[in-house]
Amino acid sequence: MTVTRIAYQGEPGANSHIVCAEHYPEAEAVPCASFEDVFAAVESGDCQLAMIPIDNSLAGRVADIHHFLPTSGLHIVAEHFLRIRFHLMGLPGTAIDDIKTVHSHVHALGQCRNLIREHGFTPVISGDTAGAAREVKEAGDPTMGAIAPPMAADIYGLDVLATDVEDEDHNTTRFVVLAPDPVVPAQGSGPTVTSFIFNVRNLPAALYKALGGFATNGINMTKLESYMVGGEFAATQFLAEVDGHPDDLGLARALEELTFFTTEVKVLGVYPADPFRSS
Structure with a gap:
């Protein structure tokens, strides 16, 4: 491609x-x-x-x-x-002691509480981390700082006042x-992930039975999440991810067994596992 x-x-x-x-x-x-x-x-x-x-x-x-x-x-x-890495940045020539308000996405502010508390900054929510850097540049106010990814400092011409300010390093x-089109790796070409969704039938223990085939065939399921569909409060649709290729015998059998207890199974993708998974 x-x-x-x-x-x-x-x-x-x-x-x-x-x-x-x-x-x-x-x-x-x-x-x-x-x-x-x-x-x-x-x-x-x-x-x-x-x-x-x-x-x-x-x-x-x-x-x-x-x-x-x-x-x-x-x-x-x-x-x-x-x-994820966040830097504190401000206008060129600004010192960290000049900063009074720090701007970023709400999640980024929540992940950098130690820095905010240590310096007594007033947090201000922005719609986007990089957008916060742009806002600081456009405002031209030396008392404003941004918590944003490292690339944003270069793009918007800001000085980095403190690096890696996130509370957790993991x-x-x-x-x-x-x-638009699937790109499926060849079977046996390396560790593979298969992502799919399914809707369970409205039967007692349907989810338990639907997942049984993965256990009996030795398939490692790395994700299983439920969510509402069409405004219904019954959690009937699930997103799942498993290790393996659909052409592997064990996974093929598990997916076949899954169809007996579901109204729909749709594969969203078959793709190489990122090396991070095994690091």
Whole structure:
């Protein structure tokens, strides 16, 4: 696949932009205001790929993505993990003691509480981490600081006043890459992940029975999440991820058994496991 444009949600310098630059350096990274815009960019053919955050080690799953994936018509073709790093930045020539208010996304502020408390900063919520850096640059106020990814300092011409200010050094986000067509690795080519959704039948112990085939066939399930569909409060749809390739005998048998207890099984993607999983 020739990739010339890859869409991501956020402003230039956001973590999603960093992942695009690391793994698709030759492609143009295209910022989008919302996840809907990201999906639309690929569905329309304007971009060949989308880079989407799906899980964070501190904040959990990224809201809304699980609702877009099943109906998007796109396929997961890769995954990438990014160690999240935040820097405190301000206008050129600013010292850390000049900062009074610190701006960032609500999650980033919550992940940098130690810095904020230590310096007595007043936190101000912005819509995006990289957007906070842009706001500081545009405001021209030396008392304003931003907590943003390292790339944002270069993009918006800010000075880095403190590096790696996040409270936890294990803060990691998992991203998936989406494409219009599936790109399935060859069986036996290396560790593989299979992502799929399913709806259980309205029967007693249906979920227990549906998952039994994975246990009996020795399949490691790394993710199982339920969520509401169509406004119903009964959690009947599940997103699951397992180690293995659908052509492997054990996984093929487990998926076949799954169909007996479900009304729908849809594979969202079969893709190489990122080396981070085994690190």
